[in-house]
Amino acid sequence: xxxxxxxxxxxxxxxDFRVSRGEKRILEGLVRExxxxxxxxGFLRHRAFAVARESIxxxxxxxxxxxxxxxxxxxxxxxxxxxxxxxxxxxxxxDCPQIIINQLERASRSIDICVFTITDNRIADAIRDAFVxxxxxxxxxxxxxxxxxxSDIERLMGLGISIRIDQTKHHMHHKYAVFDxxxxxxxxxxxxxxxxxxxxxxxxxxxxxxxxxxxxSHFDRLWNALA
Numbered sequence: 546x547x548x549x550x551x552x553x554x555x556x557x558x559x560x561d562f563r564v565s566r567g568e569k570r571i572l573e574g575l576v577r578e579x580x581x582x583x584x585x586x587g588f589l590r591h592r593a594f595a596v597a598r599e600s601i602x603x604x605x606x607x608x609x610x611x612x613x614x615x616x617x618x619x620x621x622x623x624x625x626x627x628x629x630x631x632x633x634x635x636x637x638x639x640d641c642p643q644i645i646i647n648q649l650e651r652a653s654r655s656i657d658i659c660v661f662t663i664t665d666n667r668i669a670d671a672i673r674d675a676f677v678x679x680x681x682x683x684x685x686x687x688x689x690x691x692x693x694x695x696s697d698i699e700r701l702m703g704l705g706i707s708i709r710i711d712q713t714k715h716h717m718h719h720k721y722a723v724f725d726x727x728x729x730x731x732x733x734x735x736x737x738x739x740x741x742x743x744x745x746x747x748x749x750x751x752x753x754x755x756x757x758x759x760x761x762s763h764f765d766r767l768w769n770a771l772a
């Protein structure tokens with residue numbers, strides 16, 4: 546099934562901003578057809594967000610987001626992940642932007658991002674969408690890179706997202722994020738299109754509690770130091 550067909554089907558379930566039992570069965574059929582791997586479910590979630598985004602403008606926006614929450618529940622993995630699981634990704638090759646977007650879309654409470662720069666609009670849009678649906682988003686970034694042509698930092702700040710910028714003469718060169726205080730993404734990967742298409746980069750995603758605590762502690766120290 547092509548992307549356009551998937552979007553058309555999702556739009557039909559959005560008509561009354563509810564997911565009925567029959568529509569849920571249709572969505573579950575999409576899962577069966579496309580597979581229930583994280584990559585495939587992430588693609589379906591991404592299309593659901595894209596469809597909902599078109600309906601957010603105007604008074605029907607809240608109802609559209611309620612529909613989206615019901616759809617996303619269907620497109621979530623059925624099994625709980627191993628609490629000590631870790632996955633490693635490399636670019637070019639792996640679809641690193643989509644993997645980051647999947648984590649942003651799955652977050653249900655908080656997203657803490659500490660990255661050198663953000664210029665990939667696809668990732669920036671997913672950060673915006675998380676903020677719109679009520680997720681507590683905090684971002685730390687580098688002062689020099691925030692002024693680069695194509696930087697998304699000022700745009701995200703203009704939306705009201707909490708952002709603090711390093712003001713030292715040195716670079717804030719970290720590239721990590723913590724989702725819901727229980728999943729950490731970290732590595733060399735810059736959140737840019739060049740990292741996706743050209744650079745040799747990597748990141749890992751881990752749910753190991755000790756690693757999450759260390760990154761959360763570091764983020765809070767840096768966040769408070771930039772207040």
